[in-house]
Amino acid sequence: MTGTVLQSEPLMRKKSGKVPTSKVRQTKLPYEVGDWFAVPLRANGRYAVGRIARVAPRGKIILCYFFGPPLDRVPKADELVGRSPKDAVLVARCGDLGLINGEWPIVGSSSWMPDQWKMPEFRRTESISGTAFIVTYKEDDPSREIDERKASPTFVAGLPENDLFGSGAVEIRLTKLFAHH
Numbered sequence: 375m376t377g378t379v380l381q382s383e384p385l386m387r388k389k390s391g392k393v394p395t396s397k398v399r400q401t402k403l404p405y406e407v408g409d410w411f412a413v414p415l416r417a418n419g420r421y422a423v424g425r426i427a428r429v430a431p432r433g434k435i436i437l438c439y440f441f442g443p444p445l446d447r448v449p450k451a452d453e454l455v456g457r458s459p460k461d462a463v464l465v466a467r468c469g470d471l472g473l474i475n476g477e478w479p480i481v482g483s484s485s486w487m488p489d490q491w492k493m494p495e496f497r498r499t500e501s502i503s504g505t506a507f508i509v510t511y512k513e514d515d516p517s518r519e520i521d522e523r524k525a526s527p528t529f530v531a532g533l534p535e536n537d538l539f540g541s542g543a544v545e546i547r548l549t550k551l552f553a554h555h
Contacts, residue, residue, distance in 0.1 A: 403470075404474065405436075405470070405480055406429075407488065408483045408486030408488070409426045409482065411478045412445075412449065412481060415444060415545065415552060419446075420445060421446075421447070422548040423454060423457070423481075426438055426473075428515070430518075435470070435516050435517040436470050437467050438466060439465050440464040442463050442552055451482030451484045466534060466539050467496075468538065469540050477541065494533065496535065497509070498522070499530070506530045507522050507536075509522050509536040
């Protein structure tokens, strides 16, 4: 599955003085569903590992599973075989800027089986009332919420947070998770 993103070309004024309708072209994203990548931690030059499980149709928002323990170097894809979603220390919807600008090096792909890397349900808790919700996204689109329903706080406690992390926020969260490794 190759990722593409639609970009508008610059609008040029015609000799008539009218601005034509934008032309749209496809640009290949530098990553694909199933790719492994390294995330630099904010302390000690170490890395966590992530895997892209879903990509929004136009890129920008991805669902990733993140793993430890921290590594001293960027790993090779064959070193990551055997990791599974249940081993993830963080599951998050996040922006793809770290991948786009190369700060999160892509290390490759290995035995991608999408049915094993599902779109999970997420939890949202209102800060004032404490009311908890289960949030569901479209299976193939981490940018498209399709359902939200009330649930008990104890039921949602084990679900990932319904946040959209920027790449820097992911780095900070992983650095904190691995502070004692």
